[in-house]
Amino acid sequence: MKSLFATLTGAMLLLTLGAGPAAAARVTITGEVIDSWCYLTEIMYPLGSAHHQCAIWCATGGIPVGLLDDDGRVYIVLKIENDSNSVANPTVLDIQSHRVTVEGDTFERDGITYLTIDRVINDEGIVNLTADDYGIQPFGE
Amino acid sequence: MKKFLLVSFAAALLYAPHPSHAAQSWDLIGEEIVRFDAQVVDLLCELTGDCPENCGGGKRQLGLVDADGKLIPVFKNAVPFAGAVVELLDFCGKTVTADGLFSTNRGTTIFSLQFVREAPSGKWRKSNRFLREWAETNGVEVNSNAAKTWFRNDPRIKALIAKDGKLGLGPGVLPAE
Numbered sequence: 087m088k089s090l091f092a093t094l095t096g097a098m099l100l101l102t103l104g105a106g107p108a109a110a111a112r113v114t115i116t117g118e119v120i121d122s123w124c125y126l127t128e129i130m131y132p133l134g135s136a137h138h139q140c141a142i143w144c145a146t147g148g149i150p151v152g153l154l155d156d157d158g159r160v161y162i163v164l165k166i167e168n169d170s171n172s173v174a175n176p177t178v179l180d181i182q183s184h185r186v187t188v189e190g191d192t193f194e195r196d197g198i199t200y201l202t203i204d205r206v207i208n209d210e211g212i213v214n215l216t217a218d219d220y221g222i223q224p225f226g227e
Numbered sequence: 228m229k230k231f232l233l234v235s236f237a238a239a240l241l242y243a244p245h246p247s248h249a250a251q252s253w254d255l256i257g258e259e260i261v262r263f264d265a266q267v268v269d270l271l272c273e274l275t276g277d278c279p280e281n282c283g284g285g286k287r288q289l290g291l292v293d294a295d296g297k298l299i300p301v302f303k304n305a306v307p308f309a310g311a312v313v314e315l316l317d318f319c320g321k322t323v324t325a326d327g328l329f330s331t332n333r334g335t336t337i338f339s340l341q342f343v344r345e346a347p348s349g350k351w352r353k354s355n356r357f358l359r360e361w362a363e364t365n366g367v368e369v370n371s372n373a374a375k376t377w378f379r380n381d382p383r384i385k386a387l388i389a390k391d392g393k394l395g396l397g398p399g400v401l402p403a404e
Contacts, residue, residue, distance in 0.1 A: 107276040123302045123310075126337050127255050127330055136402070138395035140308070142387050143378035147357065148310030150288050150302055160335060162300060164271045164288060170279075171286040172271070173312050179387060183395050193274040195298045197336060200274055212395045217402040222393050 110191035114207070115155050118214055119181050121145065122152035122162060130224040134214030137223045138183040145182055148173045153188065153201060161192060161201035168204075185210040248351035250326045250341040257331035261338075264346045265291035265325055267318040270300055282319035289315045291325055291338070301325075303339035304354035308378045311340045314354040322346040327354075 121141040124132040131137060133154075145151050150172065153161040164172045172178075187208040193200045250260045270290045272278035282289055289312050290300045301311040315323070326342040340354045361377045362369040373380045392400045 135394040143308040
């Protein structure tokens with residue numbers, strides 16, 4: 087019975103996985119490089135200089151990095167400048183919390199927008215100066 | 228108060244006993260405790276068809292495709308400030324039972340993994356392998372304080388904070404008193 091269940095589950099998953107690659111949309115986006123988990127859970131204040139150290143912790147720990155555009159839309163970054171390493175990527179770590187403009191492709195799937203960045207066109211550095219209001223997140227040091 | 232909650236949250240991740248292999252609430256906004264079967268996939272491969280061996284060998288974000296074909300990115304494991312790639316990599320391409328939390332906020336649903344096993348009856352693993360791997364890489368005991376506060380001891384992080392400061396505005400720049 088157990089093996090029948092496993093076979094059926096496997097077959098269902100294989101059938102649903104046959105969907106193939108998603109359609110890409112070419113985009114230019116300006117926004118803040120963010121720690122996606124802290125932003126989407128609001129477990130602490132998640133933006134700008136106040137959250138920079140924590141964003142570095144989380145990105146180094148392998149939590150997906152996001153880009154938050156001016157309309158409040160979150161893009162999950164999966165590639166940057168021909169580097170498909172999206173776990174603790176040094177290039178991404180260097181621009182964490184920065185306001186950047188990027189060119190790339192977006193992929194929509196099941197309520198999440200993913201982003202592959204071809205090029206960082208402009209890097210304004212950290213312009214969201216939140217630390218005077220929110221301190222150093224999350225522990226104050 | 229918020230600081231107290233965060234410290235409690237981090238402590239709960241590290242020290243909470245888990246007599247059963249069932250996810251615990253983290254009191255997240257829009258939280259739902261879930262358990263489901265799904266296949267472990269490389270997100271970039273799934274979306275673009277660019278598919279290296281072994282889901283990228285730990286260098287790519289991983290996700291789960293459930294029985295309805297829904298792609299679920301996995302954002303978090305059970306270690307403070309760490310993601311779930313290390314927890315799922317061994318199961319690349321396999322069907323697992325994932326136990327954890329969906330949380331829905333700001334119009335987006337994300338998944339945090341607490342336990343995982345190969346379906347249907349593999350041995351449960353708590354999603355804290357990240358810590359073991361980090362300790363091994365950095366030459367410390369997994370139960371040491373250095374490992375438990377890995378985020379304050381990671382050489383990559385220390386180098387970045389030394390270069391840019393905790394606020395990212397330059398070394399030594401701190402919030403106004």
